Amino acid sequence: MDDWRIKVSVLWLFYAVAFLVVLSLGAFEPGAIEQVMSGEIGGVKITPELLFGIAVLILVPLVLAFLSLTLKDSINRWTNIIVGIVFTVLQLIALGELFAAPVAWEILMEISKVVAPALIVWYAWKSKQKT
Numbered sequence: 368m369d370d371w372r373i374k375v376s377v378l379w380l381f382y383a384v385a386f387l388v389v390l391s392l393g394a395f396e397p398g399a400i401e402q403v404m405s406g407e408i409g410g411v412k413i414t415p416e417l418l419f420g421i422a423v424l425i426l427v428p429l430v431l432a433f434l435s436l437t438l439k440d441s442i443n444r445w446t447n448i449i450v451g452i453v454f455t456v457l458q459l460i461a462l463g464e465l466f467a468a469p470v471a472w473e474i475l476m477e478i479s480k481v482v483a484p485a486l487i488v489w490y491a492w493k494s495k496q497k498t
Contacts, residue, residue, distance in 0.1 A: 371494040372435050375447050375487050379432035382454065382483040386425055389476045396470075428454070440494070447491035454484035 393399055399408075406413050431450060435443060458481040465477050 371490045372443065374490050376432045376435040378483045378487045378490070379428040379435060382480060382487075383425055383428040383432070385476055385480050385483065386428070389473065389480070390421075392472060392476070424457075444491045444494055447487050451484045451488035451491065455481060455488065458484065 394403075402408055403413070411417065427450065431447065435447060438446060458477065462474075462477045462481055465473055
């Protein structure tokens with residue numbers, strides 16, 4: 368098994384854990400529980416669609432961690448490049464919104480959630496494609 372596949376798989380796991388850590392630590396912010404109980408988070412209404420979207424954002428990296436170790440090289444490489452770019456862009460958008468009210472732990476975690484998929488794209492791009 369190629370070394371890049373293991374690195375990419377671990378980075379997807381890192382991303383998923385970082386995502387869950389942000390959700391968990393967010394619950395400790397003053398007023399967070401009250402917001403959730405009122406049906407909103409940061410002014411965004413909690414809907415089944417929102418919860419589904421969050422579930423997808425957690426499950427996709429976990430599935431890709433597995434697929435990165437099992438897919439054939441060409442498919443693996445392009446899947447990681449495309450999905451890695453999508454997740455990097457999504458995290459850059461989230462990071463941009465974060466700076467409106469910066470909190471140190473959140474900035475640290477959100478930057479790590481930008482770096483992980485960017486590194487995934489880098490490793491997949493740099494991998495030697497077997498023909």
